[in-house]
Amino acid sequence: MAKLLMFHGQECPHCRKMMPRVERLEAETGLRVDRREVWHDEANQDLMRGYKDALKPKCGGQLRVPAFLNAETHDAFCGEVEYETLKDWALRQ
């Protein structure tokens, strides 16, 4: 199964909006998204920085959250999107 990661921040409003969509995605598709909070957890920050080459070109040249990443293919996107867009991304992995 594809290893899907979501980097999010506890005080990030876009991330909060995306959480229920991620939960719905998991419930509907059986996929699992590994959620990593970055501002309160330095290990997760380091993990995100480790993927900077994959994330920055898709995230305005920065390490923005929420960020969604396939840890194997490095297919990624950032920001708040509708549920269908999230699902399309997850299913093409």
Next chain:
Amino acid sequence: MEKRHWRCFVCNDIHHGVAPPGLCPTCKVPNAYVEVSAAEARRIVGGGADTSLAPDEFRTALERFAAGNEFRLNPDRERVDLLLRGVFENERRYGLKFCPCRVRTKDWEEDLRIVCPCNFTVHETYQGAPGGACWCGLFVRRT
């Protein structure tokens, strides 16, 4: 161009920039700035009264800053409260008011670009976007 530190010889204002101000903004004396070391500048700035801002004072500072601009603080109070909590938590943990919706790269110069308020007018979410907002939605364009 590398930024350097400058001190007003009259009122001790400190400036950090590529060149000294022609006129001191505090005491209005022309040609008043002399270059000093970063350590000296830090001692002068850090040695005075504690000017730390509480979250409510920072909110007021942001409102004042926005008042002279084409944007304003988001009228969604709950969103602003959440973001300010994040900004202050980041300052407590990492020493600067980092953006709650981005992550430090650990490159000093690059990370200075995500201190709140950042130069969000270049964000694609603000520039040319109808109802433009900074990446986090703390600031929104006035309609």
